[in-house]
Amino acid sequence: MAKIPKRLAPKKYIENKDSETPEREGTKGFNRRDFLKTAAVVGGSALIGSYATASASKDLSGWPDRYGCLTDLTKCVGCRSCEKACNEVNNLPKPETSFDDGSVFKEKRRPTAKAYTVVNRYKNPKDEGTPIYRKVQCNHCNEPACASACPIHAYTKTKEGAVLYDPEKCFGCRYCMIACPFYVPAYDYESALEPKIVKCVMCYDRIKTGGIPACAEACPAGTITFGKRKDLIKLARKKIAETPDRYIDHIYGEHEAGGTSWMYISGVPFEQLDFPTNIPNRPIIEETKGFLGAVPVVFTVWPALFGMCYAALRHRETMEEDKDQNSKKGVEK
Ligand code: SF4
Ligand code: SF4
Ligand code: SF4
Helix, strand or coil: CCCCCCCCCCCCEECCCCCCCCEECCCCCCCHHHHHHHHHHHCHHHHHHHHHHHHCCCCCCCCCCCEEEEEECCCCCCCCHHHHHHHHHCCCCCCCCCCCCHHHHHCCCCCECCECCEEEEECCCCCCCCCEEEEECCCCECCCHHHHHCCCCCEEECCCCCEEECCCCCCCCCHHHHHCCCCCCEECCCCCCCCCEECCCCCHHHHHCCCCCHHHHHCCCCCEEEEEHHHHHHHHHHHHHHCCCCCCCCCECCCHHHCECEEEECCCCHHHHCCCCCCCCCCCHHHHHHHHHCCHHHHCHHHHHHHHHHHHHHHHHHHHHHHHHHHHHHHHC
16 A cells, blocks of 8 residues: 655635635645646656645634524425425436435435435334435535545635535545545546536525525425524524424534534434434544545555546547647638
8 A cells, every 4th residue: 555645734724815715725726737737747646645635634614604504304394395406406417207206215315416415214213104304415514524635625615614616626536535424525427537526515606696505495394494504503502492302402513523514403313314423523634634544445546547537638638739729720821
């Protein structure tokens, strides 16, 4: 197994004065092409390790007024209107079965490249006739492990709370998939030469313009409340205090993995609904290096894959450059 490089100086998120969204120090203007060019000189696997560790930081504290969502699992009726709204707002391919088809509940699903959110059904230990439904999507961590693991900083934690990714930077290494404690980022296998990670972005364009996430808007049961994270925590505490028979005394996401922007309250223990409950109440960032190091594929198979991807992308870029030059010559004639 390749040696894990020594940790580099931590990077901090900073307000980017030229842009609405913050960037990490030292990454402005650094794109996939730069990465690939540099990788060709330095050597793929070593560089990947260096950037992965450079991204791991103790200082990704986010912004105090950031937004979030609170999902009240006692209200969800499993109608999947949220899935439908997400599909439409993100222009995703239509599913093979309609959103009214309850057969999807036979198995537990995870978000995919074609569905950024999914709803799963669970037995209700308190009432067999009334199942519990759980909506799953990116939890928009305060200090996202996906961002810390990404070798080329394709992820950004925005001051609004949403965790975004830049498909132009992503080159499909899938470090983020391994690092995410909630198994969220999905791989778009249909783009073989232009592989991309995809996930929920908390409807960032909508919330930036004063709207709310499409799934929250579409929910007929009022299951999802959008607002400032700190207000959502107060609301959750109030609900739990006022109706202790309805809720367990736990806001999932208040502290898990260092806190998330998308949080949940429930009538049954979260482990009964497949929430990971063995993750630490601190950012996963500090765990990421060790976690990645424990996955041999990252440091053994990956460099070979990197070489193949790099060759394919370079070939494609060369073709594009040739095409550009030829078309310029055509114009000049
Ligand atoms: S849930 Fe996973 S993909 Fe979403 S921000 Fe957290 S680490 Fe990243
Ligand atoms: S916030 Fe937007 S992208 Fe995320 S699950 Fe809801 S509709 Fe989909
Ligand atoms: S739209 Fe609301 S009630 Fe329907 S499945 Fe989604 S979260 Fe549950």
